[in-house]
Every structure is written in C-alpha cells, then in structure tokens.
Amino acid sequence: MSDVKGNGLPSTAVFQLGTLGAVAESRFARAVEGLGLKPKHxxxxxALAAVAAESQQELAARLGVAPSLVVTLADQLEALGAVQRTRDVxxxxxxxxxxxxxxxxxLARxxxxxxxxxxxxxxxxxxxQRAALAEALGVLTGR
Amino acid sequence: MSDVKGNGLPSTAVFQLGTLGAVAESRFARAVEGLGLKPKHxxxxxALAAVAAESQQELAARLGVAPSLVVTLADQLEALGAVQRTRDVxxxxxxxxxxxxxxxxxLARxxxxxxxxxxxxxxxxxxxQRAALAEALGVLTGR
DNA sequence: TATTGTTATACTCTATAACTATA
DNA sequence: TATAGTTATAGAGTATAACAATA
Structure with missing residues (x-):
C-alpha cells in the first residue's frame, strides 16, 4: 500500500500540471493549425472577446507578453480578418x-x-472526478 | 446564476491546463535555476531515478524528445556531476x-x-479540493 | 521629452541532417 | 550495411533594443 501523496517530484502538482499542460497545448496546437492559428492567437x-483592447500595450500587459509579440500576433490575426485595428481618434x-x-x-471553433x-x-x-477537477481548475484560473 | 461548465474557451480543461502548466513551468524554472537546472533536466x-537508461536513444524515446537533445541535457548534467556515462561493455x-x-x-532539492x-x-x-485535484491529476498522469 | 506601435536584431529551445565510431 | 552517439545546422518562438510617429 502506497502513500496517498506519493513520493518524488512526479507526485507534485507543479510537475504534473507542467506535464499535462505541455500535452494539452501541443494537442490543441495540432487541432487548430488547420484554422491558421496557434495557441497564442x-x-x-x-482576451479580446470580453473587452476590446484600449491599446496594444495594454493588451500586452494583460497577457504578460512583450508588446512586439502582440504586434506579430495581431498582424497575423488581422490577415485572417479576425481582428480589426482602428486608430484611436x-x-x-x-x-x-x-x-x-x-x-x-x-474563437467558437x-x-x-x-x-x-x-x-x-x-x-x-x-x-x-471530472467535476472535482473542473472545480479546482476554475478556482486556480480565477473564474 | 451561471452555468456550472461556464462558457467560452477559458472554461475548457485544455485551455486551463495549458495556462496553468505554463505558469507552473515558469515558476519551477525560476526556482531551480539557482541549482543550474532547467525543467527538462x-x-x-x-526518468533516470526509477531505472538507469539502457541507452540514450531509449531514454529519448521514453521522454518523447530528439536523441540530440538528450545529448545536450546529459552533457550539462554530467558537468554538474549529476549523471554518469559508462560505456556498455x-x-x-x-x-x-x-x-x-x-x-x-x-532531484531531492x-x-x-x-x-x-x-x-x-x-x-x-x-x-x-486539493485532494480531489491530486486524485484527478494522478489518474491523468498515470500514477 | 515621453509614449505607442513597429521593425531590427539577438537569444533560447529544439529538431533535422550530417558525421564518427562501433557493430 | 545498420545503429548509437555526437556535432552542425536550421527553424520556431519570443524578448530586447533601436526607430518613427504622435503627444
């Protein structure tokens, strides 16, 4: 009979979340690549669905990425017709x-x-177990 | 009152796991960088703790990465004295x-x-909630 | 002079391909 | 000729720094 918590690094939540997160991201990436999208898109x-971004810098801060990356992603999304840039008057x-x-x-797809x-x-x-996982993840992602 | 499952991409497990996984990995990376290590190390x-690798290629297959990456990681770990390479006689x-x-x-640290x-x-x-999360993650990572 | 967006550049990570040694 | 490991090269992704337009 083994300890509930288990032993070793693989029994920690950070390790397991890191591992599962990588799996989740790569599967999602493969599934949406046909749409011309990557996970960051x-x-x-x-982030834009709730409220339009007042500026790209504000959005970069919200996402925790460099402003230059927002430029690149927005360029690609604009080419797809998914976002629109309009100058603030x-x-x-x-x-x-x-x-x-x-x-x-x-986004719906x-x-x-x-x-x-x-x-x-x-x-x-x-x-x-699914319900319990959804509840815990909901708390952790702040929803 | 809102639906239990919620709506939108952020309410899916893949999205939440991807997000949390990235957070977990970056925090772990920052925490172990003082040890000269990165998450992959x-x-x-x-992977080596349970059983020594019969060969680097076998280990690469186990980890799902390119053999050349194992060379790089093993080089760095060998420099730290963490792993030992011995020729198969x-x-x-x-x-x-x-x-x-x-x-x-x-590894203990x-x-x-x-x-x-x-x-x-x-x-x-x-x-x-913690116990429920641990149980679900345990199933998902196959422990 | 400070700020926004953009462009240029560099760095990290990882895979593919070429190469060496051994089988 | 085939396989293990290594080295060389290339590509993706992202950040930092320089630059142009506007304030």
Missing amino acids: AGLMT NDRRRQVLTLTEVGRAL CEAVARALDEELLADLTPR | AGLMT NDRRRQVLTLTEVGRAL CEAVARALDEELLADLTPR
Missing part, C-alpha cells in the same frame, strides 16, 4: 484592437475543438 | 546513463522546491 482573441498613436465577427466565429479534446483527455476520469 | 533525472556504441548520488540529491511551490499554487483550494 486563441489566447489573444480570448483621441490619441492617434494608439491602435484599438477589436474582435470581428470572423474572429468570434474562429477553437472552443468546439477544445471541448472535443477535453473528452479525449479526461476519458479516464469518472464524472465525479 | 529535472525531467530527465526523474557488450555494445561499446551505447552509453549507459546512471543517476549519481549528486544527482539524487539535486527539486522535489522540495516543487512542494513549496505547490503550497503557493494551491493556496486558494480547500483541503477537499
């Missing part, structure tokens, strides 16, 4: 980023893909 | 990788670091 669109230095209808549709992957990923869990 | 040592092409005492000590991070990371969870 989905992340940016998600009050401060013409600023680009207001807005999610377009095309962007919302893409990302969500569908993610729900399908959830089924695969969580297949070995009982309904009770 | 810890992963390699962990039956097949002198093969390098048998073994975790040294130094390596075991390093990684585990201590990870447990401390677990406390931080899971601080907002009730004991019941």
Whole structure:
C-alpha cells in the first residue's frame, strides 16, 4: 500500500500540471493549425472577446507578453480578418484592437475543438472526478 | 446564476491546463535555476531515478524528445556531476546513463522546491479540493 | 521629452541532417 | 550495411533594443 501523496517530484502538482499542460497545448496546437492559428492567437482573441483592447500595450500587459509579440500576433490575426485595428481618434498613436465577427466565429471553433479534446483527455476520469477537477481548475484560473 | 461548465474557451480543461502548466513551468524554472537546472533536466533525472537508461536513444524515446537533445541535457548534467556515462561493455556504441548520488540529491532539492511551490499554487483550494485535484491529476498522469 | 506601435536584431529551445565510431 | 552517439545546422518562438510617429 502506497502513500496517498506519493513520493518524488512526479507526485507534485507543479510537475504534473507542467506535464499535462505541455500535452494539452501541443494537442490543441495540432487541432487548430488547420484554422491558421496557434495557441497564442486563441489566447489573444480570448482576451479580446470580453473587452476590446484600449491599446496594444495594454493588451500586452494583460497577457504578460512583450508588446512586439502582440504586434506579430495581431498582424497575423488581422490577415485572417479576425481582428480589426482602428486608430484611436483621441490619441492617434494608439491602435484599438477589436474582435470581428470572423474572429468570434474562429474563437467558437477553437472552443468546439477544445471541448472535443477535453473528452479525449479526461476519458479516464469518472464524472465525479471530472467535476472535482473542473472545480479546482476554475478556482486556480480565477473564474 | 451561471452555468456550472461556464462558457467560452477559458472554461475548457485544455485551455486551463495549458495556462496553468505554463505558469507552473515558469515558476519551477525560476526556482531551480539557482541549482543550474532547467525543467527538462529535472525531467530527465526523474526518468533516470526509477531505472538507469539502457541507452540514450531509449531514454529519448521514453521522454518523447530528439536523441540530440538528450545529448545536450546529459552533457550539462554530467558537468554538474549529476549523471554518469559508462560505456556498455557488450555494445561499446551505447552509453549507459546512471543517476549519481549528486544527482539524487539535486532531484531531492527539486522535489522540495516543487512542494513549496505547490503550497503557493494551491493556496486558494480547500483541503477537499486539493485532494480531489491530486486524485484527478494522478489518474491523468498515470500514477 | 515621453509614449505607442513597429521593425531590427539577438537569444533560447529544439529538431533535422550530417558525421564518427562501433557493430 | 545498420545503429548509437555526437556535432552542425536550421527553424520556431519570443524578448530586447533601436526607430518613427504622435503627444
């Protein structure tokens, strides 16, 4: 009979979350690459879905990435028609980023893909375990 | 009152696991960099802790990375005295990788670091939620 | 002069391909 | 000829720093 907590690094949450996170990301990446997207694009669109970004720098701060990366991601999303850049009339230095209808549709497809992957990923869990996991993850991601 | 499952991509397990995994990895990386290690080094040592690798290629397959990456990681770990390369006497092409005492000590410190991070990371969870999370993660990582 | 967005550059990580030694 | 390890090279991804436009 083994200890509940187990022993060794692999029994820690950081290690397990790191491992599972890498698996989750790579599967998600493969699933959305047909849409011309990478996980970061989905992340940016998600951040934009709630509220349009007042500026790209504000968005960069929200996402915790370098402003130059937002430029690159926004360029690619704009090419897909998923986001729209419009100059702020009050401060013409600023680009207001807005999610377009095309962007919302893409994001919806990302969500569908993610729900399908959830089924695969969580297949070995009982309904009770799934609910408990969802609850814990919800707390940890602040929802 | 909101739906239990929530809506949108951020409510999926893949998205949440991906996000949390990235946070977990970067915190762990920062915490062990003083030891001269990166997360992959810890992963390699962990793989070696149970059983010594018959060959570097076998280990690469086990970890799901390119053989050349194992060379690099093993070089760095060997420089730290954490692993030992010994030629297989039956097949002198093969390098048998073994975790040294130094390596075991390093791995133990990684585990201590990870447990401390677990406390931080899971601080907002009730004991019941923690136990449920540990159970679910255990199933998902196959332990 | 300070700030926003952009562009240029560099660095990290990792994989693929070429090479050496052994089988 | 095939395989293990190594080395060389290349690509993706992202950050830092220089630059242009606007304030």
